[in-house]
Amino acid sequence: xxxxxxxxxxxxxxxxxxxxxxxxxxxxxxxxxxxxxxxxxxxxxxxxxxxxxxxxxxxxxxxxxxxxxxxxxxxxxxxxxxxxxxxxxxxxxxxxxxxxxxxxxxxxxxxxxxxxxxxxxxxxxxxxxxxxxxxxxxxxxxxxxxxxxxxxxxxxxxxxxxxxxxxxxxxx
Amino acid sequence: xxxxxxxxxxxxxxxxxxxxxxxxxxxxxxxxxxxxxxxxxxxxxxxxxxxxxxxxxxxxxxxxxxxxxxxxxxxxxxxxxxxxxxxxxxxxxxxxxxxx
Amino acid sequence: xxxxxxxxxxxxxxxxxxxxxxxxxxxxxxxxxxxxxxxxxxxxxxxxxxxxxxxxxxxxxxxxxxxxxxxxxxxxxxxxxxxxxxxxxxxxxxxxxxxxxxxxxxxxxxxxxxxxxxxxxxxxxxxxxxxxxxxxxxxxxxxxxxxxxxxxxxxxxxxxxxxxxxxxxxxxxxxxxxxxxxxxxxxxxxxxxxxxxxxxxxxxxxxxxxxxxxxxxxxxxxxxxxxxxxxxxxxxxxxxxxxxxxxxxxxxxxxxxxxxxxxxxxxxxxxxxxxxxxxxxxxxxxxxxxxxxxxxxxxxxxxxxxxxxxxxxxxxxxxxxxxxxxxxxxxxxxxxxxxxxxxxxxxxxxxxxxxxxxxxxxxxxxxxxxxxxxxxxxxxxxxxxxxxxxxxxxxxxxxxxxxxxxxxxxxxxxxxxxxxxxxxxxxxxxxxxxxxxxxxxxxxxxxxxxxxxxxxxxxxxxxxxxxxxxxxxxxxxxxxxxxxxxxxxxxxxxxxxxxxxxxxxxxxxxxxxxxxxxxxxxxxxxxxxxxxxxxxxxxxxxxxxxxxxxxxxxxxxxxxxxxxxxxxxxxxxxxxxxxxxxxxxxxxxxxxxxxxxxxxxxxxxxxxxxxxxxxxxxxxxxxxxxxxxxxxxxxxx
Numbered sequence: 001x002x003x004x005x006x007x008x009x010x011x012x013x014x015x016x017x018x019x020x021x022x023x024x025x026x027x028x029x030x031x032x033x034x035x036x037x038x039x040x041x042x043x044x045x046x047x048x049x050x051x052x053x054x055x056x057x058x059x060x061x062x063x064x065x066x067x068x069x070x071x072x073x074x075x076x077x078x079x080x081x082x083x084x085x086x087x088x089x090x091x092x093x094x095x096x097x098x099x100x101x102x103x104x105x106x107x108x109x110x111x112x113x114x115x116x117x118x119x120x121x122x123x124x125x126x127x128x129x130x131x132x133x134x135x136x137x138x139x140x141x142x143x144x145x146x147x148x149x150x151x152x153x154x155x156x157x158x159x160x161x162x163x164x165x166x167x168x169x170x171x172x
Numbered sequence: 173x174x175x176x177x178x179x180x181x182x183x184x185x186x187x188x189x190x191x192x193x194x195x196x197x198x199x200x201x202x203x204x205x206x207x208x209x210x211x212x213x214x215x216x217x218x219x220x221x222x223x224x225x226x227x228x229x230x231x232x233x234x235x236x237x238x239x240x241x242x243x244x245x246x247x248x249x250x251x252x253x254x255x256x257x258x259x260x261x262x263x264x265x266x267x268x269x270x271x272x
Numbered sequence: 273x274x275x276x277x278x279x280x281x282x283x284x285x286x287x288x289x290x291x292x293x294x295x296x297x298x299x300x301x302x303x304x305x306x307x308x309x310x311x312x313x314x315x316x317x318x319x320x321x322x323x324x325x326x327x328x329x330x331x332x333x334x335x336x337x338x339x340x341x342x343x344x345x346x347x348x349x350x351x352x353x354x355x356x357x358x359x360x361x362x363x364x365x366x367x368x369x370x371x372x373x374x375x376x377x378x379x380x381x382x383x384x385x386x387x388x389x390x391x392x393x394x395x396x397x398x399x400x401x402x403x404x405x406x407x408x409x410x411x412x413x414x415x416x417x418x419x420x421x422x423x424x425x426x427x428x429x430x431x432x433x434x435x436x437x438x439x440x441x442x443x444x445x446x447x448x449x450x451x452x453x454x455x456x457x458x459x460x461x462x463x464x465x466x467x468x469x470x471x472x473x474x475x476x477x478x479x480x481x482x483x484x485x486x487x488x489x490x491x492x493x494x495x496x497x498x499x500x501x502x503x504x505x506x507x508x509x510x511x512x513x514x515x516x517x518x519x520x521x522x523x524x525x526x527x528x529x530x531x532x533x534x535x536x537x538x539x540x541x542x543x544x545x546x547x548x549x550x551x552x553x554x555x556x557x558x559x560x561x562x563x564x565x566x567x568x569x570x571x572x573x574x575x576x577x578x579x580x581x582x583x584x585x586x587x588x589x590x591x592x593x594x595x596x597x598x599x600x601x602x603x604x605x606x607x608x609x610x611x612x613x614x615x616x617x618x619x620x621x622x623x624x625x626x627x628x629x630x631x632x633x634x635x636x637x638x639x640x641x642x643x644x645x646x647x648x649x650x651x652x653x654x655x656x657x658x659x660x661x662x663x664x665x666x667x668x669x670x671x672x673x674x675x676x677x678x679x680x681x682x683x684x685x686x687x688x689x690x691x692x693x694x695x696x697x698x699x700x701x702x703x704x705x706x707x708x709x710x711x712x713x714x715x716x717x718x719x720x721x722x723x724x725x726x727x728x729x730x731x732x733x734x735x736x737x738x739x740x741x742x743x744x745x746x747x748x749x750x751x752x753x754x755x756x757x758x759x760x761x762x763x764x765x766x767x768x769x770x771x772x773x774x775x776x777x778x779x780x781x782x783x784x785x786x787x788x789x790x791x792x793x794x795x796x797x798x799x800x801x802x803x804x805x806x807x808x809x810x811x812x813x814x815x816x817x818x819x820x821x822x823x824x825x826x827x828x829x830x831x832x833x834x835x836x837x838x839x840x841x842x843x844x845x846x847x848x849x850x851x852x853x854x855x856x857x858x859x860x861x862x863x864x865x866x867x868x869x870x871x872x873x874x875x876x877x878x879x880x881x882x883x884x885x886x887x888x889x890x891x892x893x894x895x896x897x898x899x900x901x902x903x904x905x906x907x908x909x
Contacts, residue, residue, distance in 0.1 A: 013173045017181045024185050024208050028192030033201060036237035037271055040204050042186075046198040050181075054222055059231045063214075066238050071207065071245045078200050078249045080257050093195045094265060096893055103896055104187045110903060120175040126222050135228035143232050157243040161250035167257075172267050194893050227638075268886025 020046035178219035185212035278314035281307040282392035293381025300381035308364040315356035347401035354400040365719040370512040372715040390416030401472035403462040421509040433505040440502040451485020471539035483543040494526030507569040511614030519606035531592040546586020555581025559686040594663040601656035605648040607725035612642040619709035641724040650688035657730025688770035692777035786890015
């Protein structure tokens with residue numbers, strides 16, 4: 001008999017949201033770069049948790065695999081290749097902290113006000129859960145062209161990255 | 173969680189990422205902040221999909237966004253590495269060849 | 273039209289000679305003489321017309337006045353005709369004489385230019401038909417006199433003499449101007465033909481005032497007491513100038529003026545009395561001085577003053593006709609005497625009588641003509657002076673002025689005395705100068721001879737032999753006067769007196785040895801000194817008038833320096849201060865604006881440049897700010 005987890009759902013919901021935000025805060029204000037990277041990972045994981053809450057499980061797993069597994073690893077490699085762990089006394093934020101904070105705050109306020117002004121509950125009701133098979137079918141029928149294009153994009157990116165970062169050997 | 177809260181969360185994450193892009197001196201840190209912003213956008217799409225989505229289109233779009241984020245991260249890091257080799261620095265403050 | 277030509281010809285000669293005289297050299301004399309020849313011809317035309325009974329006039333409107341237009345014009349009546357012939361004939365002869373006298377002069381053509389100017393003005397004066405033109409020519413004549421007296425202006429005495437002449441006559445001219453203005457203000461007319469009517473209508477008091485004013489002008493111009501002081505000094509000018517201006521013509525202008533305005537004078541008996549007294553006093557006074565002068569030209573100058581006194585006295589007793597008759601004869605013999613003196617001066621280069629003597633052998637022609645002149649002025653019949661002077665004496669007694677008559681008789685005797693003295697000292701006796709004189713050239717002796725003929729014969733026209741033709745012709749025109757019957761007793765008395773004076777003077781001055789005993793000399797000496805000093809009139813004027821005036825000018829000069837110049841200086845300083853303030857304003861405010869504009873623009877650029885920092889994050893922030901503003905704008909409108 002599975003325990004009734006649905007009563008924990010709101011807690012998980014809010015908890016993941018809060019965790020994502022707090023981790024995101026650590027990402028942008030951390031002194032140690034590696035700590036910021038780890039915070040990023042935590043934030044990404046929290047978002048994956050949020051995906052689980054809305055039953056977009058395929059997406060959540062993809063998020064974990066790609067974002068946390070690949071991109072974060074890549075970032076970690078880049079950090080180590082460039083500065084390593086770095087000196088904690090070097091200031092990590094530049095001189096436009098205050099103006100940037102103010103502007104960003106203004107943007108946030110704007111977005112929040114716009115959001116709150118709209119009566120979301122009257123617009124539509126939550127849809128039932130979409131199974132993974134439906135997602136897959138939609139991917140290869142309606143979104144076939146973007147799917148193929150993404151492949152080409154991947155190839156282009158790989159080639160581009162190699163081309164950019166290749167070390168030039170002198171012709172001898 | 174009410175839908176508005178989802179949007180507020182996503183807006184918060186987005187603004188945090190924005191702050192990071194504008195403020196961080198380390199190029200890699202800027203890249204991380206960009207990833208944060210993309211994530212926020214993704215969350216927005218998924219939240220909206222709960223309202224309208226019958227065939228899972230929201231998830232598909234989000235998938236595409238993740239893929240794009242990956243590509244962009246790869247190329248960006250390649251550029252950062254190259255710049256680091258040339259200028260021996262990853263501080264954005266030192267990259268001011270565009271200065272008028 | 274002939275009327276206009278008479279003064280116009282010499283005026284044109286004046287202008288021509290001023291402009292091109294220097295190039296004409298000796299020919300300039302003939303330009304002037306030719307112009308005067310035209311004047312002679314014109315006067316002949318006038319004579320013929322008048323004798324035929326025509327009236328001559330020429331008018332033009334000069335300006336529009338308040339009540340009536342101002343009309344100037346020329347006219348010719350018997351009085352004018354007589355004056356015209358005197359001026360033109362004697363003027364021409366003197367000009368011919370000047371060709372020889374001024375032969376070595378550097379400013380030859382300038383001399384003839386000035387003489388032409390003078391002649392034009394004099395002719396215009398006698399032709400004028402109203403006070404306006406008369407006054408204009410009056411002043412021009414004074415100008416010509418000034419220019420000619422100080423012709424040799426390098427000599428300080430000549431310059432001073434010119435100034436003295438001008439200023440002294442100016443005093444008289446002020447009186448004349450006041451008289452003219454009074455006349456215009458009360459009657460509104462300035463024409464001579466209106467004068468008889470004026471005399472009848474205006475109040476006697478006013479008439480006396482007007483005539484006194486006019487007489488003042490005559491006193492100045494004709495060198496009567498007390499304005500006589502300029503004429504002796506005017507002898508500094510060349511001798512032809514003295515002959516023309518200061519013997520024959522200009523000084524006669526005063527007499528002419530009174531004669532022309534005689535209707536007014538006849539109606540103002542008080543003024544006539546003044547005229548008579550002034551004239552007689554002047555005649556006696558000047559004659560006494562002439563007896564002791566040692567400069568040949570000064571003797572003749574005082575003689576002129578004396579003779580003019582005679583003419584004024586004649587006017588004063590009421591006979592303008594006798595006065596004009598004497599004016600005519602005097603013009604001829606005085607011009608002759610002056611030119612003869614000039615001939616002597618030209619030969620000996622001195623004017624001192626005490627340095628002359630015995631010239632009758634070396635300059636016979638001059639001697640003979642001078643003798644004629646001397647006899648004429650002394651009043652010896654049948655020369656012209658006898659007839660005219662006697663006319664005056666007879667008129668004086670006939671019109672019940674015995675005192676004036678007696679004084680004039682005594683003066684005539686004195687006249688004969690000093691003239692014979694001059695003749696004796698110059699031509700008789702033994703030569704006292706070391707120079708070797710010779711007779712003057714023909715161009716000079718020719719006019720002398722012609723003048724002698726005139727001096728001898730002119731008087732006959734007014735003599736009883738021709739039934740007083742001149743006088744009746746003159747009086748028929750405007751001032752009817754009766755010529756009194758000839759008084760042979762008086763004539764004989766004066767002739768005997770004159771002859772006696774001639775003999776006494778001749779005997780006395782043939783040699784210069786003093787004849788008075790020491791006792792008599794001690795009594796006589798102060799009198800002699802006083803007369804020789806010309807009664808100290810010049811010194812009196814100097815002390816009483818000239819020195820106070822000079823002091824006042826000094827004081828005024830100080831006022832000008834201290835007060836007025838200080839005002840000017842202060843205004844200059846004020847404007848300087850203003851300009852400094854303005855400079856500061858310009859530098860700081862105006863330039864500040866302009867520079868400030870440039871600075872502002874540069875600041876804008878420099879500040880704007882800061883945006884281009886090269887940091888992408890800065891660009892991002894700015895872009896974000898812009899986007900936010902746009903979003904807010906869209907949302908709130």
